[in-house]
Amino acid sequence: MRRVVAPLAAVLLALAVAGCGDDGAEPGAPRGATLVLDFTPNAVHSGIYAARERGYYRDAGVELDIRQPGASTDAPLLLEAGRADFAILDIHDLGIARQRGLDIVAVMPIVQRPLASVIARADRGIRRPRDLEGRTVGVTGLPSDDAVLKSEVEADGGDPSQVDRVTIGFNAVASLAAGRIDAATGFWNAEAVALRRQGVPIRVFRVDRFGAPRYPELVLCANQAAVDGDPDLVRAVLAATTRGYRLAAARPDHALADLLELSPGLVAADQRAQTGALAQASAFEPVARFRRQALRAWASWDLEHGILRKPLDIGSAFQQPGD
Numbered sequence: 510m511r512r513v514v515a516p517l518a519a520v521l522l523a524l525a526v527a528g529c530g531d532d533g534a535e536p537g538a539p540r541g542a543t544l545v546l547d548f549t550p551n552a553v554h555s556g557i558y559a560a561r562e563r564g565y566y567r568d569a570g571v572e573l574d575i576r577q578p579g580a581s582t583d584a585p586l587l588l589e590a591g592r593a594d595f596a597i598l599d600i601h602d603l604g605i606a607r608q609r610g611l612d613i614v615a616v617m618p619i620v621q622r623p624l625a626s627v628i629a630r631a632d633r634g635i636r637r638p639r640d641l642e643g644r645t646v647g648v649t650g651l652p653s654d655d656a657v658l659k660s661e662v663e664a665d666g667g668d669p670s671q672v673d674r675v676t677i678g679f680n681a682v683a684s685l686a687a688g689r690i691d692a693a694t695g696f697w698n699a700e701a702v703a704l705r706r707q708g709v710p711i712r713v714f715r716v717d718r719f720g721a722p723r724y725p726e727l728v729l730c731a732n733q734a735a736v737d738g739d740p741d742l743v744r745a746v747l748a749a750t751t752r753g754y755r756l757a758a759a760r761p762d763h764a765l766a767d768l769l770e771l772s773p774g775l776v777a778a779d780q781r782a783q784t785g786a787l788a789q790a791s792a793f794e795p796v797a798r799f800r801r802q803a804l805r806a807w808a809s810w811d812l813e814h815g816i817l818r819k820p821l822d823i824g825s826a827f828q829q830p831g832d
Contacts, residue, residue, distance in 0.1 A: 539572040542746060545584045545596040546577055547727060550772040552783035553620055553698065554597075555764035556793065560753030562767035569745040588613050588732045595746060598730050600807065601653045604817050607826055612733040615827045617747050618725035618799055619754070620792050623717045625657045625726070628701050629692035630685060631710035638714050639667030647677035647684050647693035654694040656814035657716045664720030685709060698786045706782055724807030725799070728827075740830045747830065751797040758793040761785075799827050 546554060557575065560566055566573040576593070578584055584596035585606040597619055598606070606613050627646070629635040635644065638661040648654040659669040677684050681693035681700045686709050695701060701713045717723045729750065736743055757764035765784045769777055787793065804823045811817040 539567055539570055540742060540745075541572050541574065542594040542742060543574045543576060543592075544729075544746075545587055545593045546575065547584065547597040547599060549577055550575075550768060550775060551699070552765065552768065552780050552787055553624075553727060553792075555761070555768045555784065556619070556754030556757035557750060558753070558768040558771050559756050559764040560749045562771055563753075563756075565749040565752045566746070569749040571742070571745050571749060573746070573749075584730075585611050585613055588730060591732060591735075594731065594735060594742070596730050597727055599653075600725055600728050601811060601816050603728060603730060603826065604808070604811055604821055607821065608818055613730050614733050614736055614825070615728035615730050615799075616736065616743060616829060617729040617750060617797050619727040619729055620787075621725050621794060621800075622723050622790060622792055623715065623721055623726050624696040624698050624792075625653065625716045625721075626695060626697040626701065627658060627661050627692055627714045627716075628681065628685065628695045628697070628704065629712045629714070630688065631712045633691045635692060635712060638662050638665040638719050641692055642667050642671040643673070644691040645673045645675055647681055647690045648674050649679055649681075649694065650676045652816050656811070656816055657694050657721070659814060660716060660720035660810070661714055682707075685711070698783050698790075698792070702782045702786055703779070706779065721810050722803060722806035724803050724810070736828060736830060743830045747797070754793050754796045758788075758791070758796055761788045799829060801827075 544557070550558065561573055561575065584598055585602065587593040588596050589611045603613065603615055627638060627641070629641070633644070635641060641662055646658060648658065658672065658674065662669040662672060675690065677690065677693065681695040682703050684690050685693055685704055686707055697713050697715055701711060704711050731743060753764070761784050765780060769775055769780065801823065804827055808817065808821045808823060812820060
């Protein structure tokens with residue numbers, strides 16, 4: 510579960526044609542807003558699709574246009590350019606974007622715990638992260654992958670320098686299933702679920718059990734200018750999205766049905782398995798509320814592992830209108 514690659518220009522053009530934010534509708538009509546996902550629709554987005562299907566956005570006066578992403582850098586650029594009103598970002602991408610000077614803020618957590626993990630084949634004698642010494646571990650090439658692997662091995666008393674890292678891109682499932690590597694970084698709610706459904710014997714080491722704090726992996730973001738200039742729209746979208754994720758947390762089967770109804774191309778069995786993994790981990794709870802202590806711990810962890818170059822101002826990066 511990573512990013513879909515597409516030309517940024519095409520995404521910008523599509524959003525320019527469709528428009529975003531205030532679309533000049535008649536008074537009293539729902540306002541248009543655009544939300545760019547972090548990946549193709551899947552179980553982590555079920556709260557958004559539930560809110561759309563059940564009319565929560567319309568109740569809040571918003572006509573929400575949900576769009577799939579382009580390359581991993583598209584969403585921050587779209588927000589900064591004012592071509593999208595909202596986007597879901599990986600929290601590490603938010604931190605990197607802000608340190609590159611983009612004035613983007615997180616306004617709501619989506620998934621309240623790390624999804625990152627190291628997934629090892631269970632038939633290779635790997636019972637814990639320190640057993641990865643001398644083993645071949647696939648990584649995508651993203652800085653966060655190196656941080657996850659290093660954190661886990663160190664936290665378990667091992668030496669990360671003794672791990673044979675190979676860059677495999679976003680091919681963890683195929684590489685592990687074929688036995689070409691001993692382990693790989695991946696999301697426990699996506700790649701690990703897919704491998705188990707294929708019958709591949711695996712052990713999953715979640716990063717928040719080995720060295721990392723329990724931080725929100727995915728966050729809903731907006732441009733700071735939009736937060737300041739149109740707080741009513743931000744509050745309306747947050748209210749509807751919160752209703753959707755409360756449903757997803759309390760009745761995940763109902764939210765899943767809404768996701769599948771609006772995204773007919775998805776494989777129901779795959780999404781059902783992902784939904785079960787998220788529900789078992791209470792991944793959406795507490796719904797919609799940032800925990801400042803967790804955010805500070807995350808920022809320190811990212812700084813320690815080189816994802817961030819300098820300390821991050823948590824108060825500026827994470828805002829919830831109405832607090």
